Amino acid sequence: MTIKMGVIGLGYWGPNLVRNFCTLSESTLVMGCDLQVERCQKIASLYPSIRFTQNVQEVFESKEINAVAIATPVRTHYPLVKQALAAGKHVLITKPFTDNIAHAEELISLAEQKGLVLQVDHTFIYHPAVEKLKDIVVRGELGDVYYFDSVRINLGLFQADASVTWDLAPHDVSIMEHLISRPVQWVQAVGARHAGQKFESMAYITVQFADNILGHCHVNWLALMKIRLITLGGSRRMVVYDDNLVTEKVKIYDKGVTLNSIEGLYDALVQYRQGDMHAPAIENSEALAREIRHFVHCIKQGTTPITDGRSGLRVVRILAAAEESIRQEGKRIPF
Ligand SMILES: NC(=O)c1ccc[n+]([C@@H]2O[C@H](COP(=O)([O-])OP(=O)(O)OC[C@H]3O[C@@H](n4cnc5c(N)ncnc54)[C@H](O)[C@@H]3O)[C@@H](O)[C@H]2O)c1
The missing domain is CATH 3.40.50.720 (NAD(P)-binding Rossmann-like Domain)
Incomplete structure (x- = not known):
């Protein structure tokens, strides 16, 4: 058919x-x-x-x-x-x-x-690099996921009828929600309007997920440089996705910290691990x-x-809470 x-x-x-x-x-x-x-x-x-x-x-x-x-x-x-x-x-x-x-x-x-x-x-969500990130998270390569951090900034394109939260942030919020895949506990955001615009042209959106995973998205239409960067930190490894790169968009770093608390001692011993980096092959398709x-x-x-209606709704809930938090000058919006 x-x-x-x-x-x-x-x-x-x-x-x-x-x-x-x-x-x-x-x-x-x-x-x-x-x-x-x-x-x-x-x-x-x-x-x-x-x-x-x-x-x-x-x-x-x-x-x-x-x-x-x-x-x-x-x-x-x-x-x-x-x-x-x-x-x-x-x-x-x-x-x-x-x-x-x-x-x-x-x-x-x-x-x-x-x-x-x-x-x-x-x-x-259908980008081969995001599919690779999902695979890395699901297979536990990062260990316990600690945080998601994204930066999506550039100069333009201002939208006449939508804030940067509703226009740019859906990309990062959908990726974050897809990768973390945990219930949201609260959302907190601040934003600013510039150049006589009716809507925010920049916003910092923080999302607390269950299991102590913190997410953060920085979106801005008034930035000097174009940056499209996502970082996930975990107990075993960290991964970076730089969408501006033509090759090696995803890099996995064997870096992290280990805390060895010794019984009877208040001070924990912090050990930093500085291991290898590898860039997995990413399919080149649209x-x-x-x-x-x-x-x-x-x-x-x-x-x-x-990305059915329900996943679309989960993104809308986070965006609506971010908008509400911006309106209330950064108040935490519980879920
Ligand atoms: N996935 C992505 O990367 C991506 C990128 C850009 C835009 N978008 C999304 O695509 C949508 C459109 O954005 P855009 O930048 O193309 O906007 P746009 O303003 O350039 O185009 C929208 C078009 O819709 C037409 N239109 C409006 N109401 C209509 C109606 N009732 N019947 C028929 N036509 C109608 C307008 O005349 C206009 O030509 C938005 O939801 C936006 O968020 C997604």
């Missing part, structure tokens, strides 16, 4: 979905949709066999289309996903899933009632291509996506 797709939203990210659905042999892109005619025309010049519309109802009413990918601003996610599910279409929705918890919960129930696949486009293959596979096999 070939999955017949519609893509809604042809701005910055939508054309990447179009390209990937057109490339995959198990899917055919039938229709593209954007409110702006010039965005449709631009894609039409590259893909002449696709039909285009500015009216999203045409996509939902099409009998031929069985799944849609939606790449529109976050405020439109809830109404568009709801209509798509109500029309019986499987849905791939760009991050963040929704801008509030209640809407995410409602969409999850609707997808379950209808028996439809609902996948959230947390692209990095995360979005892998993700789209997964979406189509889940529809065909009737299986649940890795």
